[in-house]
Amino acid sequence: MSDVCHMHERAIPMQETVETLDITEESVETLLCYLDLHPQQWVEPLHPTLSVCKLQCYGGPQQLRTLTKLYGLYGGTGWSGVHVEFSDLSFYIHSYGNLTVDELFAVCALLHSRVMAQERTQLYQLKTCFTVLCIVTAVFIWMIWMTAEFRH
Known part of the structure; x- marks a missing residue:
């Protein structure tokens, strides 16, 4: 590595990647494993994840602002009137960002x-x-x- 760079988390959408590269999901996983097995360990494959989160606040944007002030962005226990939906299965990896x-x-x-x-x-x-x-x-x-x- 040219400079010290800690690994970054990345989510790569599976369906889009498979369609763009015209290869199977297993082939993409194999390529990621090749990069993991290399002495430089360019990537670290992790378990697939859902990479898109959609929040719907029935009270509108004002409700979301109020809730984030009260609970913070990650302390959503007890939120009412909020619908959270995860989608887009993605390859989830750690990788260097400064190659x-x-x-x-x-x-x-x-x-x-x-x-x-x-x-x-x-x-x-x-x-x-x-x-x-x-x-x-x-x-x-x-x-x-x-x-x-x-x-x-």
Whole structure:
């Protein structure tokens, strides 16, 4: 890290991220884990969270001002006429906020190399399955042909 920076809490909306990147939620979680496992520990994945809070005060803005003066912003026990609704499931992480351009490039390079390695592994597995299926199919066809020849 270029300068000392304590980790910041961040919530990244799941649905929006999945749609924008056109990858699965599990793939995003895997990328976050890669960043966590790196010696620099660029991120610390936490449990998903609901990142949007909507307050509805039936008494309007004046009721909210009055309640916050009486109870403080976080001391909402006993509030009446207030509806609180949480939404937007999000990836919840701790991350550094002051990465240099070189460090950001290193993060991207790490993710790219990990994804490419995973793709190579999956391609190898797919080719191996294809080869095995070709061999099994060839043997099966040969056995059918030999059975047909034996009958004639």
